[in-house]
Amino acid sequence: MRVLLRLQNYLLPLAVLFVGVALQLLQPYPIEFVRNIVFDQYNRWQPRVETNDLVVFVDIDEASLKSIGQFPWPRSVFAELVDNMHAHGSAAIAFDVLFTEPDRTAPSEILPVWQTLRRHANSETWAALQADIEAQISSPDDALARAIAEAPVVLATMMNDDVRSLPDPKAGIAVRAHSASSLDDSLDPMRGVPKSQFAIANREVLHKSAVGLGAINARIDKDGIIRRAGLLYRAGEHVYPSLSLETLRVAQGAGSIALRASDVRGEGAYTSGFGLSRLKVGQIIAPIEPDASLRIYYAPSSSIATISAQDILRADFEPQKLAGKIAFIGTSAAGLKDIRATPLNPATPGVEVHIQTVQQLISGTFLLRPIWVQSLEGLATLVIGVVLIFMVQRFSLVPSILFLLVTMSAAMGFSWYQFSSQLLLVDPATPSLTAFITFLTAAFLHFLETARERREVRNAFQYYLAPDMVEQIASNPEKLKLGGETRNLTILFADIRGFTSISETFSEAPEKLTHVINAFLTGMSQVIQTNSGTIDKYIGDNIMAFWNAPAEVEDHAYAAVHTTLEMKTALAQVNADLQGDPFLDGWQGEIRIGIGLNSGATLVGNIGSDQRFNYSVMGDVVNIASRLEGQTKDYGVLTLIGESTYQQAAASMAAGKPDIACLELDLIALKGKILPERIYAVLGDTDYASSPRFHDLQTAHGELLHLYRSQDWQGARALADRLGETYDEMANFYQMLTQRIQTYQDTPPGEDWDGHYIALSK
Numbered sequence: 001m002r003v004l005l006r007l008q009n010y011l012l013p014l015a016v017l018f019v020g021v022a023l024q025l026l027q028p029y030p031i032e033f034v035r036n037i038v039f040d041q042y043n044r045w046q047p048r049v050e051t052n053d054l055v056v057f058v059d060i061d062e063a064s065l066k067s068i069g070q071f072p073w074p075r076s077v078f079a080e081l082v083d084n085m086h087a088h089g090s091a092a093i094a095f096d097v098l099f100t101e102p103d104r105t106a107p108s109e110i111l112p113v114w115q116t117l118r119r120h121a122n123s124e125t126w127a128a129l130q131a132d133i134e135a136q137i138s139s140p141d142d143a144l145a146r147a148i149a150e151a152p153v154v155l156a157t158m159m160n161d162d163v164r165s166l167p168d169p170k171a172g173i174a175v176r177a178h179s180a181s182s183l184d185d186s187l188d189p190m191r192g193v194p195k196s197q198f199a200i201a202n203r204e205v206l207h208k209s210a211v212g213l214g215a216i217n218a219r220i221d222k223d224g225i226i227r228r229a230g231l232l233y234r235a236g237e238h239v240y241p242s243l244s245l246e247t248l249r250v251a252q253g254a255g256s257i258a259l260r261a262s263d264v265r266g267e268g269a270y271t272s273g274f275g276l277s278r279l280k281v282g283q284i285i286a287p288i289e290p291d292a293s294l295r296i297y298y299a300p301s302s303s304i305a306t307i308s309a310q311d312i313l314r315a316d317f318e319p320q321k322l323a324g325k326i327a328f329i330g331t332s333a334a335g336l337k338d339i340r341a342t343p344l345n346p347a348t349p350g351v352e353v354h355i356q357t358v359q360q361l362i363s364g365t366f367l368l369r370p371i372w373v374q375s376l377e378g379l380a381t382l383v384i385g386v387v388l389i390f391m392v393q394r395f396s397l398v399p400s401i402l403f404l405l406v407t408m409s410a411a412m413g414f415s416w417y418q419f420s421s422q423l424l425l426v427d428p429a430t431p432s433l434t435a436f437i438t439f440l441t442a443a444f445l446h447f448l449e450t451a452r453e454r455r456e457v458r459n460a461f462q463y464y465l466a467p468d469m470v471e472q473i474a475s476n477p478e479k480l481k482l483g484g485e486t487r488n489l490t491i492l493f494a495d496i497r498g499f500t501s502i503s504e505t506f507s508e509a510p511e512k513l514t515h516v517i518n519a520f521l522t523g524m525s526q527v528i529q530t531n532s533g534t535i536d537k538y539i540g541d542n543i544m545a546f547w548n549a550p551a552e553v554e555d556h557a558y559a560a561v562h563t564t565l566e567m568k569t570a571l572a573q574v575n576a577d578l579q580g581d582p583f584l585d586g587w588q589g590e591i592r593i594g595i596g597l598n599s600g601a602t603l604v605g606n607i608g609s610d611q612r613f614n615y616s617v618m619g620d621v622v623n624i625a626s627r628l629e630g631q632t633k634d635y636g637v638l639t640l641i642g643e644s645t646y647q648q649a650a651a652s653m654a655a656g657k658p659d660i661a662c663l664e665l666d667l668i669a670l671k672g673k674i675l676p677e678r679i680y681a682v683l684g685d686t687d688y689a690s691s692p693r694f695h696d697l698q699t700a701h702g703e704l705l706h707l708y709r710s711q712d713w714q715g716a717r718a719l720a721d722r723l724g725e726t727y728d729e730m731a732n733f734y735q736m737l738t739q740r741i742q743t744y745q746d747t748p749p750g751e752d753w754d755g756h757y758i759a760l761s762k
Contacts, residue, residue, distance in 0.1 A: 009393055009449060013442040017385035020434030021378045024427075029222060031430050036227060038429045039367075040343035042419045043298055047344060048365055050303035055358050056322065057306045057351065058085070060331040064310040071336060075103040075140035077313075079147040081329070084312050086151035089323035092251035094154040094243055096216055096330035096338070096351040099202045103140040145209040154212030154247045157240060158200045159233045165201035166236045170213045171249055172256030173232075173239045175276075178263040189261030192275040192291035195234040214246030218340060218350065219293055225341045229357040231279065232259075232292035243328075244357040245281060251326050252282030262290060273371055284361050287368060295367040296356055297423065298344045304355055328355050369425040380411075381431040385438040392442040404439050408432040484605025489546045490560040490597060490645060491622050492533065493629035494524060494567065496541040497592040505589060512584055517541055519581075520591055523574040524567055531563040532556075536616050546617050549604040557599045557648035558657050564595050564639040565660070565685050596629030598622075598642035627670040628679060631759065635665055635681070636732020643678040661689035663701060665733065667756040676756035683729060697727055708737070709755030713745045 023031055058081075065071055085093050148155075157167055177189045199215070201207060219228045231245045241249065241257055249257060258280040262273070275290025288294055309329070311317055330351025331338050338350040360366065384407050391400040408428070415428035496502070506513035521543065525535055528545045532553045536544040547556035575590050600621035607616045621644075628640040641649075646662055653659050661684040669676045688694055700723055707716035717738055724734030740757070 009442070009445045010389060012445060013389045013392075013438050014386070016441045017382065017389070017434065017438045020385070020430075020437060021381050024381060024430050024434065025374060025378050027374075033221075033223065034429045034433065035425075035427045036221065036223075036225070038415070038427065039419075039425055040225070040227070042416065043343045046420055048297045048299040048360065048363075050299040050359055050363070052359070052362065053305050054091075054324070054362055055304070055326045055328070055355050057304050057349075057355055058309050058312065058327050058329045059306050059349075060309050060329070060333060060336070062333050063308055065333055065335075067310040068313075071331075071333075072097075072104070074105040075099070075144040076105070079140070079143040081309060081312055082144070082147040082151050082153060084317070085322055085327055086147070088312075088317070088319040088321075089325075090151070090327045091324055092152045092154060092212075092247050092326045094212075094214065094247040094326070094328045094354070095156050096243065096328060096354060098156055098158065098200060098216075099141075099144075099206050100200060102203065103144075105140055141203055141205050145203075145205045148206060149209040152212075152250050153210050154214050154243065154250050155202050155206060155210040156216045156243055157202070157213055159194065159196040159198075159215060159217050159235050159240070160200050161197050163198045163200050166198055166238065167201040167207055167213060169238050169240050170211060171241050171246055173241075173259065174256055175259045175261065176264055177261035187263070187274075189259075189263065189275050189290075190234070190239070190292075192289075193232050193234050193239070194230060194291065197236065199233075199235040199238070199240065212246045212250040213240065214243030215240045216243050216350075216354070218353065220340075225343060226353055227296060227343065228289070228293040229296050229353060230291075230293050231288060231357075232276075242354070242357070244354040244361070245279075247326055247328070247354070248284060248358055248361060249281050252284075254282040257281045259292075281361075284364075286361050286364075287366055294357060294360070295369070295425070296342075296353065297360055297365055297367045298342055298356055299359065301345060301348065301352060304352060304359075326358060328358075330354075365423065367423050367425055373424065373426055377427055377431050381434050384431070384435050388435060388439050389442045392439065392446050397443055397446070400439065400443070404435060407435065484603055484607070486601050486603055487549050488556075488600065489548045489602040489604060489617060489621065490557045490599040490648075491602065491617065491625035492528070492543070492545045492547075492560055492563070493596045493626050494543045494545075494593050495629055496520065497594055497633065499541045502589060502591070505587070512587075515581075515583060516578060516587075516591070519574055519578055520571075523570045524593075527566045527570045528563055531559050531566065533560065533563060537614070546602070546604070549617070550615070555648075555652040555657060557597075557645045558652035558660075560597050560599075561639075561641060561645065561649045561660055561662070561682055564597065564682050567593075567595065568638060593638070594629050594632030595639040596625045596627070596632065596641075597639065597645045598625035598628060599645040599648055600642075624670060624673075624677065627673075627759070630761070631668070631670070631679070634736060634759075634761070635679075636736055637665070637681040637683075637730075639682040640665070641680050641682060643680070646678075646680045658686040659689040660685060661694050663698065663730075664705065667754070669756055669758045671759045671761060676754075681730075681733070693727075697723070697730070701730075704737075705755075708741065711744070711748070711753065713741050717741045717745075 060071065068077060082093060147153075175189060178187075194217070202210075207213070215230070215233045217230060217233060218226055219230045220226055221228075229242065229244060231242045233240045233242070240246075245257065249255075259276055260278045260280075262275055262277040264277070273290045276288055276292050277290070278285060278287050279292075286294065305321070305325075307321055312322070328351050330349060332349040334347075340348050340350045340353060342348045342353070388400060388404060391403055411428040411432055415426040418424040418426045502516065503513055506516070520541070521538055524543055528535060528543070532551075533545045533547050534549065536546055538544075547553045547560050553559055571591060571593060578584060578591070579586075579588055581587075598621050600619075602617050602619045602621045604617045605615065607614060607618060624642055628642060632638065632640050641662070646664075649660065649662070660682065662680045662682055665679050665681050667676045667678050684694070700719065704716060704719045704723065707719060720734045720738050720741065724731045724738070727734075
């Protein structure tokens, strides 16, 4: 069962990851929408820099409408406009305007209106008048057709299923594809090109006069923004170039447009899928999407040279503004409703999309997103997701989160670099989103598994471990080794001095003695646990604790030594609270304690019998710690620590931990031990350790130990007396040492004595 649960923690996130990668490759709209947001921002951060002025915008702006009149203008105005532009040397003139209806100023349109207004003329007279007018006044459509016939004019059309017209295209289309494409409709490279049944036709007389016909359909995304320019459209059996592509063909005098399909050898580096890959018009070669669209890399609108249409009709117009230029006639007037949204501007004249497309094709500046980039994104997402799943299950969440953040930042940085330097569109958003969702799935399952393990640990240990200990183990169950193991631990024993007299004081009120003991044990236990210690057990008035099990504690010897200083401070507060406790009837007694510490290899684990067991420690290190606690009575100090504890704590201090004042006291063979043990007293914190008083004490005390171990009893005794008078914190020790020296004076230990003392009591 456990194996299945662990396997589930890998399989479910992997399933989420594979679904995410599949969506990246299939590219449904939500995925494409997220990508577009990123690429739009890139375009805003670094818009295209337009360096040529070959394209101009002839704007039917508000000023032109005010000067010339209400739109649509008479065709005679457009004829004059075309004549002037051709005379000024325009390389091509493209209309982003449809001429589908007869001119409203033509006699054929006006005379029927006049007929309804006539007063007295009879029918014969009106017919004669009408014939005379039609004979003397030519149709404005004919005037515009004449102007168009003499100039390189491209008219507009639009794919539309609501009409029943289908004008003949002006451009030839040649497609180079693999031979198999012609045998199977599913392999037709043109199948992705947008198709409709019909296309809107201009007035026949105008259509015949024009050298070009281009579609003005807009490729608008679902969010209303134009990011692509459609370069080809299909209607019926015809293929129509866009207005921008057709204008480029006419400007270069090219007869046809050549297309390459993605299944042609060598085209895979350009395409983002099966279909079309590149086109050639005149001298211009451009990569295109399989559906014959072009990703527009927008430049600021200010880079487009704009001329008001009314200015071209003036006699003082400067011809060089149009000489050799490709001119698009369109409108920026809001009332004419040809306003579109682009990544750079939510209110852009629709004709600007055509102009930006032509500028981009001329400059050869293209945004590229070939299919190998999409494949690379999917592979990168897969690798990152697998690593994330592994890290979540094998390590803590913090490294996994850091890895996720680093990879997401790297993806964004790499994507921006590719855009800014290569114009390569690498999507950082959807791979990051897929990785994030995969991480959330793996993290959630890991959380469920951790919660389950914690419940199991609580159920297993709640009957023989303290609640705080259970929580520590439950938080890190992987660090718990059931059954026992040998680890480097630091053991603490703390015992009340003079407990018998305290017991006698409350002999008539045992509940008050219990109150005192509970206050003492609570205060000391809180300090131990705050410093990462584990309470092993309470033995009457004695506390046994240890560090570095079941959870690892870095610098555990130092932590234990530092804890003894906090226990001293906490004990003072406990005494103050007890002396002011009304429940004790003004008891003015004082609790004094002794603390022993020792470090080393210790057996820790479940110890006991099948019927009753406990998580505890055992071994020689434990016995020595207990003996050291007992020796605090004889040495007159609060805390005694063994040599191993001192050395490990000293190493931590050398590595940067705050200094603790420790002083070597003796070389002693503890009760039941043969080999002597160096023991040290813990005297104070960093402030005391760095004080001149302690430095002087260290120097003098070192000299005392030298005299003592050299059996210079008289010098040692004199120095001990002096130090006892100077350093009251060590007065009891020096008094004890003076008595021992007196004993050695009476009974010398022998010439081979190495300075160690044999303890006679525990």
